[in-house]
Amino acid sequence: MEKTYELKNLDCGNCAAKIETAVKKIDGVQAATVNFVQTKMAITCPAEDFAKVEKQAQTIIHELEPDVEMIDLSQQSDGHQHDDSHLKKDIWRIALSFVALIILSLANLNDLPRLIGFLLLYGFIGGDVVLTAARNIIKGQVFDEHFLMAVATIGAMLIGEYPEAVAVMLFYQVGELFQSVAVGKSRKSIKGLLAIRPDYANLRTATGEQEVPPQEVAVGAEIIVKPGERVPLDGIISNGETMVDTSALTGEAVPRKLVVGDQILSGFVNQTGVIQITVEKNAADSTVSRILDLVENASSKKAPAENFITKFSRIYTPVVVILALLLAVVPPLLFQQAWSEWIYRGLTFLVISCPCALVVSVPLTFFGGIGGASKAGVLVKGSNYLELLSQVETVVFDKTGTLTKGVFEVQEIATSLPEKDFLRLAASVEANSSHPIALSILKAYQGELLPVEDIQEISGAGVLATINQKRIAAGNLRLMEELGILVPKVTTVGTIIYLAEDNDYLGYLIIADEVKADAQTSIQQLHQAGIKQTVMLTGDNQKVGTAIAEKLGIDQVYGDLLPEGKVEKLEELMADNQKIAFVGDGMNDAPVLARADLGIAMGGLGSDAAIEAADVVIMNDAPSLIPKAIAISKKTLRIVKQNIIFSIGIKVLVLALGAVGFASMGAAVFADVGVTLIAVLNAMRALRTKD
Known part of the structure; x- marks a missing residue:
């Protein structure tokens, strides 16, 4: 359990260091930190020991600095x-x-x-x-x-x-x-x-709006945010549309338009319309609380x-x-x-x-x-x-969602089947995946799907599934090679998804992603700032990765990598004893983010x-x-x-x-x-x- 206190009248950095050292020595204290800048002290210890620890801490602080008051933040008054x-x-x-x-x-x-x-x-x-x-x-x-x-x-x-x-x-x-x-x-x-x-949320109730502290709003509740007000909790807009100022969280000065169905985060400022939000997270787990913490x-x-x-x-x-x-x-x-x-x-x-x-x-x-x-x-x-x-000294990038927008669209289809039937088959196989590639196929089809059984995801390669008692394979060249299926050579730059039915080749579709507008400038600025080497690690094929790397001015690129392959390649780069930063989307790249x-x-x-x-x-x-x-x-x-x-x-x-x-x-x-x-x-x- 952790509890935070204000150390009122703490005006000496050396005194803060002495208090932190002394409180750490109290029996039962697992961790203690004193933040001189914010005059705050955080103590971590078992819940059953807190009363004893708090009393000893107050005694120690009074002995070290008689003018410093230890105040529970929940009872803090304006001083x-x-x-x-x-x-x-x-x-x-x-x-x-x-x-x-x-x-x-x-x-x-x-x-x-x-x-x-x-x-x-x-x-x-x-x-x-x-x-x-x-x-x-x-x-x-x-x-x-x-x-x-x-x-x-x-x-x-x-x-x-x-x-x-x-x-x-x-x-x-x-x-x-x-x-x-x-x-x-x-x-x-x-x-x-x-x-x-x-400071407050406008909670929608059966009797009308009620102004309450954000901490009292439950997940699933409806809140109203009026123009000029700050969004108190994370949620989804259920009614209305507006322009929001996101600068407090993102640093982005240009207002963003949000409509029904869009996610809205606590800390944003509503600028134009009245909106209704369905709360998705409580106050403690909201974006603004996590960031502030x-x-x-x-x-x-x-x-x-x-x-x-x-x-x-x-x-x-x-x-x-x-x-x-x-x-x-x-x-x-x-x-x-x-x-x-x-x-x-x-x-x-x-x-x-x-x-x-x-x-x-x-x-x-x-x-x-x-x-x-x-x-x-x-x-x-x-x-x-x-x-x-x-x-x-070296900055290593993931590609999708980092240097590119991660918004994929089907650019080309080559098949002996009717195009609609081919897309329907591909969309049915990919229907249960949340990967951007799968979502782009579903977006391109937008029709009734076929019933699918025995779905098997092959990490970094594709998906196997049974449709109408036939085994359908949808994936990249590596998957086709593992299954022994011959496919034509494709020179177009993009992510290529091949389709096969009972090991018979059916065709392919090409999905392309768009590079972010400031990606090329960012790579140039990194080199100007003294970064010795920029590297791209991607699960996409080598040809696509190389094309984007050349466009952006990235020094090295390694494609066709599984998540564990990215970690291995990163460790090879780290063997040169250079300080390496890895930039990823924070979800699929968590192992590499942690290893860098x-x-x-x-x-x-x-x-x-x-x-x-x-x-x-x-x-x-x-x-x-x-x-x-x-x-x-x-x-x-x-x-x-x-x-x-x-x-x-x-x-x-x-x-x-x-x-x-x-x-x-x-x-x-x-x-x-x-x-x-x-x-x-x-x-x-x-x-x-x-x-």
Whole structure:
């Protein structure tokens, strides 16, 4: 069982990591993840242990972060008013402290009044930081930002640097305020991308329409959606027609026309007509719920860069604290240097050492990239997959439904029988199949079918069936060869279905598929983006595959493949140690999607198989979103690298300057809070995507 909570007032990435680590250690907890960006915590444990686990988690969180409230999302209340008032209090406190600092610095006071004045001001602006540091030390949590700021500024007070101690604490609070505002805006931007879950449904009842929560609508019920309203549940239109805006789910800006009998998905916006929908899925299983759940929980699958930052911060901070201590003590003891000077340098070292910029900005960048991709119509199921997407060197495609529309039509018939009789025989044999080829034959015939017995599907080859006590074979060349039936050579490009009766050849029909409009451009863009090789794996014959591959500019093509043959061919390609992404329709290609380094489901919107099997889901049918997804991933990784290099680089520089006496505590505060703010603002760029 999994339960999700809001962690209200969680404003520190390092604190989020500490809470996650501590909750994971609770007896009975199977998994625990803390999403700093969304201030959410998910706990998985047996249902019978939940009451005990929840109580222990609340105790742990209160010990680690007394200001953080653990709130069950089902009981969540609106906290905007509290947050706004808290922000106003911080602004007033900072403004008053700034004025008081100037007055005290300019005033000509004796030593004692001056000391008392600065002590009072220090307590006013930094008392909460010192108290938090003291509480954490008692609990054994020493190396955090509160400890570093408290020790550094108290040390400055002890050596007589009163104005600097107060100024450092003041600038720290200013930085924390700006950081909180920046992270808050980023959170709102990300949540805005995902604000597509409808609040109500217009349920049709015997007494008229009734506005109810989507969770209360049963499968099979009828709901009404009016113009301007968002579709609350997946279903089939039973009355009316309309234009719908699908951009929230698919990224597609052009409205789509839907009529009676068409499937309509939750999250779409009804634009023109009043429609009635027969509900096919409950709220928990609806498309919008599944997508929101995957996007919101994507941060639990962390990229290597995020794992590196977590490990780095655990080692880095204690090491720098030890170096600061050595810096303050060794020169005065061994080289008779002035204690005050070297203690000041050691304290500066402490202020610099907090790794907040990395701990906050790197996860924020990845989540921003996932949110930006979602806005563009690409669902990435974790930051690890987003990073992997940027490393892909070979893209392998399925053909039908991926690069082609999957809409087959009978183009040619060659037979000695009357054409209608031939089509009737073929349609009767294929009547029980949902394969696009079979559906196209049924569409071409559209008449009364013959009774069929003893149906036997031959995977990747065709169908055997008995009609009027005669054995009918319908399939490709391989099936005919296995049955020992001689058939004529056909040069026309397309899928060829041969028909035989009791091993006597009857004729063939050719079915052709249409290439998607943006498929060729997408292949070109992939090559321009640095993809080394594009490959097509298809169950269709080699000739058809080669013709389409040459038209699109695909490097290699392998045809006549069964599902297991696709897996074998993919494994051969993977032997070259290149990162490979497989793009399929998410249904027939589930084994290959799962086997590839990265599985990308095309046209997977509303498909359970696609969402389960793939790591990335293209939420409409456009291949052009694949190069766009790769571009988003590369941009996200560039921002991550920028933040890592910038944060570590500035800290190392200021640490070096502080060690030799060229960096004041003001520079140290910039190296901590200022760098964090800049990194967070840079991370927010990952939310923006270009067409």
